[in-house]
Amino acid sequence: MSTTEPTPDADLLQRLAALAVHAGANVQPGQFVSISAQVGGHEPLARAIAGAAYAAGARFVDVAWFDPLVKRERLLHSADEDLDVVPPWLGDRIETLGRERAANISLTGQVRPGVFADIDPARVGRDQLPALKQTAEVINRRELNWTVVPAPSVGWAQQVFPGLDPAEALRRLEADIRVVCRLDEPDPVAAWRARSDELQANAERLNARRLDAIRLEGPGTSLTVGLLPSSRFIAAGMDTVGGITHQANVPTEEVFTTPDPARVDGVVRATKPLTLGGTTVDGIEVEFRGGEVVRLDATTGADVMRRWIERDPGARRLGELALVDGDGRVGQTGTVFHETLLDENAASHIALGSAYLMCLDDEADHPRANRSAIHVDFMVGSRDVAAIGIAADGTETPLLVQGAWQ
């Protein structure tokens, strides 16, 4: 038996690695660096990032490898009652990374899409690894300078371009990644600084309106999302407690905030599929009442997603509202990437589960933010979905119409 596997473009990997280390996590000399990567496709980029991080002065680079095929063995053979077991050392490692003020770089893009498609979704939904509840805690304490970057692989490329042969699909995915990550700019790190300033200015204009709620209106969607008194929109440029500026996503085209988890009402239809622990969930429709999900339907993967939102009470409430305009590179490609990192930057989105405390200006609001072990973004925006601002007195103002800020 033999397999013939095309390999990623070495020059692209070097440029992506530099972006992850410098524009993304902004690795500092003497830092521990953790890379989260999947076995069976992320290896070349993980190694390039390790090299770039050491060259930037990293003290040690540790890769947290996740193998979807080992998880598959669990889903096939483990006892039912053990499927939500998480061994203690996985969470302890995240806590230690936080205490050590480490950098964290996560690679995304499923290397084996559909690998759990033939397994009972009730079992699939119970094993939420490699997601760990400690991650949200450490991020909310702003202990890590972190980023998420896309890792081109043959598996992912064939999911995005199913009609093409593997080598051609990989080339197409790489070309799209080059565009959305602005690697076609003469100085991609500088290009991201400029775009980040632009996004920050958009966020500040929104914050100046002192909105009480935002309504999304479009085909199949009419959802009102209440905001907390000190909710403010921010862009993915962030600072750690120690003052390290980092860009949490590469690419990033969003401004986002923490909503009031008790005031979300209406119905929302997803505009892109979502990949949840290896399962594709498509055609999502969710109804909220008093902040809580009262109905969740989907054309595929509904049972897996229902399991995720049964995890804890906060898993049924909103932790994030993000607005994305039509100026970003992701939307312009027209590609559905089947990957939250990219698809969420093509369209406005909401997330069920844990909230980002850095989006609340007043610590008095922190106890009101949503808490959960999960954070699941899904895309609800498109050119046909308008975002309307609602002031405390009920006055409505259009914010985004046809993808343009008003």
Add this chain to the structure above:
Amino acid sequence: MSTTEPTPDADLLQRLAALAVHAGANVQPGQFVSISAQVGGHEPLARAIAGAAYAAGARFVDVAWFDPLVKRERLLHSADEDLDVVPPWLGDRIETLGRERAANISLTGQVRPGVFADIDPARVGRDQLPALKQTAEVINRRELNWTVVPAPSVGWAQQVFPGLDPAEALRRLEADIRVVCRLDEPDPVAAWRARSDELQANAERLNARRLDAIRLEGPGTSLTVGLLPSSRFIAAGMDTVGGITHQANVPTEEVFTTPDPARVDGVVRATKPLTLGGTTVDGIEVEFRGGEVVRLDATTGADVMRRWIERDPGARRLGELALVDGDGRVGQTGTVFHETLLDENAASHIALGSAYLMCLDDEADHPRANRSAIHVDFMVGSRDVAAIGIAADGTETPLLVQGAWQ
């Protein structure tokens, strides 16, 4: 660019996995299981073992992946002073496995032999990962039921059979592994139980002699190894504190003991090459005086090995003496596997570094056993090397001559 890679035989992997889980670690229902595996070749066996462990009732199976190419990035780009940094979570994980009374299955066989050959050996010798000092401690507390098994890979196969094409080399290595692991027996697990009883009987005959020292005599070798008052030979069949019987190596053909680290004198010439953290060390010659290494030469890899034995005072003294007769399957293949697990079971060997406390009957002797963060076996036996027992009164008795017990 494309690569064509032969893949391991699926039936052999299933049989090896069953051996690792049942005859080796003896995984119990409800246990955590850790698998140590290398990225780039060990994946198929690691997955098969995960499946077999879950089927045996494992609570969770966690793979500790090690990627030699990420280590290479460190050796190429890290600052000199950071090369011996070990992040705290790696050792903490081992301690937690011990506390949880987990099972541990380590896969051996370099997936990328020679990957550090072009790098300054002074740097290579300073990074001893994935070896961790906590492993010896947890093993000496008998907290884990553990085993080490060979994992066939193309990289390793090409090291063992450099003249053959990759697919043919892999087939040859697989055939040898089938033989040395007794997978050609109708019931391999039963075959190992029988061989283990035989080895245990050999150990007991040796112990009945109440030897004070053992001398190895052969071409280039004349080494006297003193024993402690309660040193006893054991075979690789062991029990944990909780009473789980396990076989620490598959295959195993040795009986071994803990020597007196203060009474080793003479010179010894290795009879097989050794692989040390990815570096081949060949033509080793070591001189001991008063238990300590006073000279270490090698035709290749000498500087790397010298770095290892500078790690701590115990790294220059003996932690193990093992006798291997000519009845084992490994020696019969005639193959040099470039892998301690197999080569050490073809020939008598000694190890620098940490000792096994379970080889000392009397706890009063424990403080006299050698302690170190390293444990490096190297092969010093062959049909031409005799082992001679020396009683307290100086009487000498031949133990092994031409590979046969006397």
